Amino acid sequence: MEPQGKERYYLVKEDILPEALLKTIQAKELLVRGRVKTVGEAVDRVSLSRSAFYKYKDGIHSLSQLDRENLVTLSFDLEHRSGILSRVLGMIAGREANVLTIHQSIPLQGMANVMITAEISQMKGELDDLLAAVREIDGVKASAVIGRG
Template identity: 60%
Template sequence: MAERYYAVREDLLPEGILKTEQVKELLRRGEAATVHEAAERIGLSRSAFYKYKDGVYALEQASRERIATLSMDLEHRSGVLSKVLGTLAASEGNVLTISQSIPLQGLANVVVSLDTSSMGGELTELLEELKVIGGVKRANVVGRS
């Protein structure tokens, strides 16, 4: 099923959504050093922040960024993730979030949210570059906004 997006007037949004964007704004402006600090100041649990953070953007913020979410299965060995991140940086992609599962049977799933607004090439080219890195077993785009 394709992702669907809505523009919703602020006064109609649930408190958790609004506070998530407020936490992100504190972090963007450097007024809080950590998610814990920002969430505490706003009065939002960290679990609620992490639940909503990848799906909540102020309209003016979202219009400036193009975000892609990549999912990869990486071998659990030294240097593989470093090479992946180096490839993302070389393509001028800016990592917004990164999450890695605990390795099971020698593989870890890594999900990266990437700001692609400065990238010159296509995501398909980036995926091909990632797939040839030793230790990358799978690389797919799982979302775009």
């Protein structure tokens, strides 16, 4: 028996889900993609009641929403010299991680901090190995994982 208050999750094939749950997912996707502006428009478009939408919206998610578990945010301290960031990005891409965002601070005293968010579900090798390899690049002074998911 599960301890009280602990959430449990199941992976279920779409064809066995009740219609209200499927329509809730469809309505959420319409909202996320900007095809409708309001919940009212979304539920009208998929023929779902507002009460059903609000009942289920926080409890059902498409599998693609769970991909966030494969996101990692990395921090690097780089010397302010030409080509260093390019070599870091090349190393990440070479391991088949997909760079989603890059944020670089203005260099101060010859150093810049770069934060990179990457999707790592297809990455070859371990994250620690990638960070160690990046630290070997001339001009990289520090590398760390600062967030997951």
